[in-house]
Amino acid sequence: ELSPAVNFALRISFYCLLCVVSSALTAPVCLLVNGGRTVKNMRIIKTVVKTFKYFFGLRFEVKGLENFKVEGPAIIVSNHQSILDMMGLMEVLPDDCVQVGKKELMYTGSVGLIIYLGGVIFINRKSTTSAKMVMAEVAKTMTTENVKVWVYPEGTRNCTGDLLPFKKGAFHLAVQAQVPVIPVVYSSFTTFYNPKKNLFTSGKIKVEVLPPIETKGLTSDDVSDLTDRCFRTMRETLFRLSGHPSEAKESS
Ligand SMILES: CCCCCCCCCCCCCCC(=O)SCCNC(=O)CCNC(=O)[C@H](O)C(C)(C)COP(=O)(O)OP(=O)(O)OC[C@H]1O[C@@H](n2cnc3c(N)ncnc32)[C@H](O)[C@@H]1OP(=O)(O)O
Numbered sequence: 001e002l003s004p005a006v007n008f009a010l011r012i013s014f015y016c017l018l019c020v021v022s023s024a025l026t027a028p029v030c031l032l033v034n035g036g037r038t039v040k041n042m043r044i045i046k047t048v049v050k051t052f053k054y055f056f057g058l059r060f061e062v063k064g065l066e067n068f069k070v071e072g073p074a075i076i077v078s079n080h081q082s083i084l085d086m087m088g089l090m091e092v093l094p095d096d097c098v099q100v101g102k103k104e105l106m107y108t109g110s111v112g113l114i115i116y117l118g119g120v121i122f123i124n125r126k127s128t129t130s131a132k133m134v135m136a137e138v139a140k141t142m143t144t145e146n147v148k149v150w151v152y153p154e155g156t157r158n159c160t161g162d163l164l165p166f167k168k169g170a171f172h173l174a175v176q177a178q179v180p181v182i183p184v185v186y187s188s189f190t191t192f193y194n195p196k197k198n199l200f201t202s203g204k205i206k207v208e209v210l211p212p213i214e215t216k217g218l219t220s221d222d223v224s225d226l227t228d229r230c231f232r233t234m235r236e237t238l239f240r241l242s243g244h245p246s247e248a249k250e251s252s
């Protein structure tokens, strides 16, 4: 019987190896099929990544996919718990949707290459000015190229079972492009995944795509309210999906 620490390290290493090897094998396919960096590669990447859950005994229960069916572009915002989120992302990712990621991801070898080929938008989190410039450019191109953009508004991974305060970039982007915000919430991983306790077992993840929040007519003055509204809705949903004790009491 392996100790929990060894077992955890082995499972995480296997996950990373799977990402590295699959990326190395998928990158040439993307290049052959689509010729270079394009969001179309995400369809190929998605097909590969959707098989990963079977290796780890993870199950996804998805509700509200119909909420993605908005006409034209949108900003999708979701909670970010772990590097495992990549599986949950690919489970529901709509076509023609790119993600915003930290630029450090570009330097992860084959994984960086596949992320680059998939059209991920890289931002420098250490420079608000340059991040804002990149986001403003995205606001323009998402309309002309008709793509959706997926942002993790917490800006970093957080596996506490709660949300970190939201950064405002995603909501500025939505208002600048006058496109709806679609929140997506994943139930807390804490029952089956906790790096501090060396816990990583099989488990079920509930996912809910919430109704789009319109931003037509909103200006930069409304960004804070929009951010708060999304935060509150997503936090309530997170607690409901995760069976949070205080929420469970309130709703019973
Ligand atoms: C085959 C197997 C292969 C595997 C392949 C898998 C592929 C999957 C790819 C998955 C990629 C996932 C990547 C995930 C990540 O990397 S998450 C981390 C990076 N993402 C983010 O950080 C996004 C969220 N962050 C933001 O939106 C921030 O707001 C940011 C733009 C980065 C700026 O950060 P910061 O300075 O910390 O921000 P604040 O929000 O506090 O803003 C400061 C003030 O500036 C104002 N602001 C912000 N943005 C804008 C804007 N666009 N226009 C105008 N003004 C803006 C903001 O309002 C603040 O001012 P006030 O306080 O309101 O006065």
Ligand SMILES: CCCCCCCC/C=C\CCCCCCCC(=O)OC[C@@H](O)COP(=O)(O)O
Residues within 6 Å of the ligand: 015, 016, 019, 020, 080, 082, 083, 084, 085, 086, 102, 105, 108, 109, 110, 111, 155, 156, 157, 158
């Ligand atoms: C051949 C060279 C090998 C290099 C090693 C590469 C190892 C890569 C291992 C695993 C890849 C996991 C999938 C990556 C996609 C998930 C993106 C992600 O979750 O990034 C974290 C970022 O959102 C927030 O960063 P921080 O929480 O602030 O930090």
